[in-house]
Amino acid sequence: MSALLEVRGLRKAFGGVVAVDDVSFALERGELLAMIGPNGAGKSTCFNVINGQLPADAGTVSLNGTPITGLKPRQIWRLGVGRTFQVAATYASMTVAENVQMALLARERRLFDFWSRAARAYRDEALELLNAVGLRDRADEPASTLAYGDLKTLEIAIALANRPQLLLMDEPTAGMAPRERATLMALTERLVRERNLGVLFTEHSMDVVFAHADRIVVLARGRLIAAGPPEAIREDARVREVYFGSGKLLAAAATA
Numbered sequence: 001m002s003a004l005l006e007v008r009g010l011r012k013a014f015g016g017v018v019a020v021d022d023v024s025f026a027l028e029r030g031e032l033l034a035m036i037g038p039n040g041a042g043k044s045t046c047f048n049v050i051n052g053q054l055p056a057d058a059g060t061v062s063l064n065g066t067p068i069t070g071l072k073p074r075q076i077w078r079l080g081v082g083r084t085f086q087v088a089a090t091y092a093s094m095t096v097a098e099n100v101q102m103a104l105l106a107r108e109r110r111l112f113d114f115w116s117r118a119a120r121a122y123r124d125e126a127l128e129l130l131n132a133v134g135l136r137d138r139a140d141e142p143a144s145t146l147a148y149g150d151l152k153t154l155e156i157a158i159a160l161a162n163r164p165q166l167l168l169m170d171e172p173t174a175g176m177a178p179r180e181r182a183t184l185m186a187l188t189e190r191l192v193r194e195r196n197l198g199v200l201f202t203e204h205s206m207d208v209v210f211a212h213a214d215r216i217v218v219l220a221r222g223r224l225i226a227a228g229p230p231e232a233i234r235e236d237a238r239v240r241e242v243y244f245g246s247g248k249l250l251a252a253a254a255t256a
Contacts, residue, residue, distance in 0.1 A: 002065030082164035103161035149180035
């Protein structure tokens, strides 16, 4: 049986700089896979190739055994790959519910109907998604009134509108306080289990990674240097040397 996401021999260079070099890994349904590494390790480039925003120079990306390498982001989205970004992408002038309705209308290819009856037709589904992420009582408030942590939660509801199989989350807790980080990732973990999603996320906060990831892949200078469960990554000598230096940061995160 094929993995939900399978990346094999992925390579991407910008001129003479190789950002992603022969990277391979797989992700199963119901799994949270963290991708970590120092700045410049190639995490965002890898994400952008998987999502179709950048073309691969070599290698393949498959979803449920079907190659998606070379497809456009919109095509990949329609196959069931959602994405959240480091900076929350929402419509500040619309209500919380309307933001989700826009995503539902996009799924049904009815964006031009937003101000017609179609907008009302998708309200119930939007409210169900908001209830799933804990924002049902904020549905009629302008998105501009939400705290940053709630905006990131709204972004998850928007991503779920397309009924994704796979969710790519690029730095989901960037700019958030520790309590907000824990709340958002606990929500993500619950949704993965309840909906049998696969989640690939990049993250700099090691407390988040070790508290919530089922497995971790580690990049350094574009290459995959380690992969495995958190306890194995914690003890990996090369990870400690290349990514964490003395290993003190890793040890502190693992025991936090």
